[in-house]
Amino acid sequence: MTAPPEPTALTVKERKHVTVSELKEWLSCPLRHWYRYKLGLWSDTTTSFFALGNATHAGLERFYSPLDPRNLDLAREVVRRAWADEQAKVNWSEERDGRDPFMTGQTALALLDASCAEPEDWRPVAVEKTLYADIEHSRLGKLPVPLKTRVDLLIESAQGPGAPDVVEHKTADKSWPAGKEHSEVQPVAYTMAVRANYGHNPVTTHNILVANKAPKVDRRSSVRTQDHIDRLYVQIRALLDADERGGVYPNPTSWAHERCEFRAICDTWEAHPQPLPTGRRLQLLVPGLGDYAARVPGATWHGKHG
Numbered sequence: 001m002t003a004p005p006e007p008t009a010l011t012v013k014e015r016k017h018v019t020v021s022e023l024k025e026w027l028s029c030p031l032r033h034w035y036r037y038k039l040g041l042w043s044d045t046t047t048s049f050f051a052l053g054n055a056t057h058a059g060l061e062r063f064y065s066p067l068d069p070r071n072l073d074l075a076r077e078v079v080r081r082a083w084a085d086e087q088a089k090v091n092w093s094e095e096r097d098g099r100d101p102f103m104t105g106q107t108a109l110a111l112l113d114a115s116c117a118e119p120e121d122w123r124p125v126a127v128e129k130t131l132y133a134d135i136e137h138s139r140l141g142k143l144p145v146p147l148k149t150r151v152d153l154l155i156e157s158a159q160g161p162g163a164p165d166v167v168e169h170k171t172a173d174k175s176w177p178a179g180k181e182h183s184e185v186q187p188v189a190y191t192m193a194v195r196a197n198y199g200h201n202p203v204t205t206h207n208i209l210v211a212n213k214a215p216k217v218d219r220r221s222s223v224r225t226q227d228h229i230d231r232l233y234v235q236i237r238a239l240l241d242a243d244e245r246g247g248v249y250p251n252p253t254s255w256a257h258e259r260c261e262f263r264a265i266c267d268t269w270e271a272h273p274q275p276l277p278t279g280r281r282l283q284l285l286v287p288g289l290g291d292y293a294a295r296v297p298g299a300t301w302h303g304k305h306g
Contacts, residue, residue, distance in 0.1 A: 012038050015243065017132065017148040018236055020189045026239050029251040031269060035262050043261040044089055045288030048099045049211075051086035052108050053171035056209060057152070058082035059112040060169050064153050066124045072116055079108050089288070094259070107211055111171065114215040115207060123156040125164045131193035137233040138226050143240065149189040163200035166190045169207045181206050181220040188232045191224040248272040261286050 026033040035041045046054075059079035063070060083105040092101060129151045135143040153167035168186060181187075187204040194202040203221050210216040242248075250266045251257065260266065264285040265276065276282055283289050 013040055015145055015240075017146050018135070018239065019148050020186050020232075023232075023235060023239055024185070026242070027235070028256055029254045029260070030242065030248050031250040031266060031272075032254075032256065032260060032262055034248045034272075041262075041286065041289060043286060043288035045091060045261060046086065046089045047259065048087075048090050048092070048095050048104050049171075049173060051083070051090050052104055052111075052211060055079050055082040055086050055105070055108040056111045056115075056171055057169055059108070060115060060152070060207075061127045063112070063116055064122070064124045064127050064167075066126065069124050070116070072113075075112060075116065076109060079112050080105070083108055091287070107215070110215045111209045111211060114217050115169075115209055118217045118219070120219075122153070122167060123161070125154040125156060125161045126151070127153055129154055131197050133189075133192040133196035135192070135233055135236055137230050139230075140233065143233065143237060145240070147189055147192055147236070149186075149193045151190055151193065154194075157200065157202065159200065163198055164194065165202045166194065166204045167207055168204055170209065172208055172210050174212075175210055175216065176206075176208055176218060176220070181222045184222070185232065187222055188224045188228045192229055192232075246272060261288060 022033065022037050025036060056079065059075040059082070062078040063072065063075035065071075068074070087101040087105060090101070092099070130148065131151060132146045132148055135145070135147050151166055152169045154164040155167055157163050157165040166187070168190070184206070187206075190204055191202060194200055201223070203223055206218075206220045206222070208218040208220065210218060249272065250269050252266075254260075257263065257266075277285055
């Protein structure tokens with residue numbers, strides 16, 4: 001078998017869809033968004049908090065699997081395996097509050113146990129379901145690319161499994177303030193996706209798992225309307241406009257700036273497009289970038305913006 005050719009440049013990726021995660025990244029820092037979503041420079045490093053959330057989420061996915069729901073023993077085993085992978089991506093020397101791999105892994109199991117012990121009457125329809133939907137404003141029409149979303153858990157609504165509601169699992173380091181469930185953006189995407197694929201306006205239940213010393217489960221429900229979809233449309237349109245203009249710049253005020261993997265090259269940024277270091281130099285400057293960067297010998301990007 002012939003080996004695939006080595007990459008010769010970092011190519012601007014063609015847009016096929018947009019996600020809420022990408023929109024949030026762009027709103028947080030357009031330069032980080034450029035590196036990740038447009039050039040494909042994804043680091044395999046993470047923080048202990050995100051690792052905790054990923055491991056807990058994997059266990060909840062298994063617990064609510066429609067094929068064998070509510071098997072806690074298997075769900076706990078999934079958390080253990082997921083944590084073994086996730087904790088290896090964390091630079092524990094940079095973690096605050098004395099967090100360590102063992103205790104954080106125990107917290108993931110405790111969050112799973114607390115969530116599974118909380119009473120509910122959910123009838124699972126699907127877990128980790130990927131759905132697409134047109135992004136359509138009530139007056140301004142439809143955007144040229146669809147929205148892609150991945151729903152944590154679809155459950156039967158009062159209208160049956162053909163008109164499902166949504167459960168979103170959220171790991172938090174502190175309790176949500178009152179009303180936060182009504183300002184979250186992700187449920188807008190869920191609403192669009194369920195409307196498009198099932199013809200139903202869903203209720204989203206936020207399954208909030210608070211990682212205190214004694215794990216806390218907080219469940220809240222919210223509903224989104226066309227007004228919410230119209231506001232999301234405007235934000236996504238701004239992202240697509242920035243694609244066309246090449247509007248890329250760093251945001252040192254972003255919450256992610258302090259521990260951003262691109263911090264070393266961000267601090268020397270002057271104008272877009274700015275050449276990236278190549279090969280091993282890029283690999284050393286961006287933690288967790290892996291071997292891909294080391295194989296890029298020449299130009300750092302080419303093609304049209306967006």
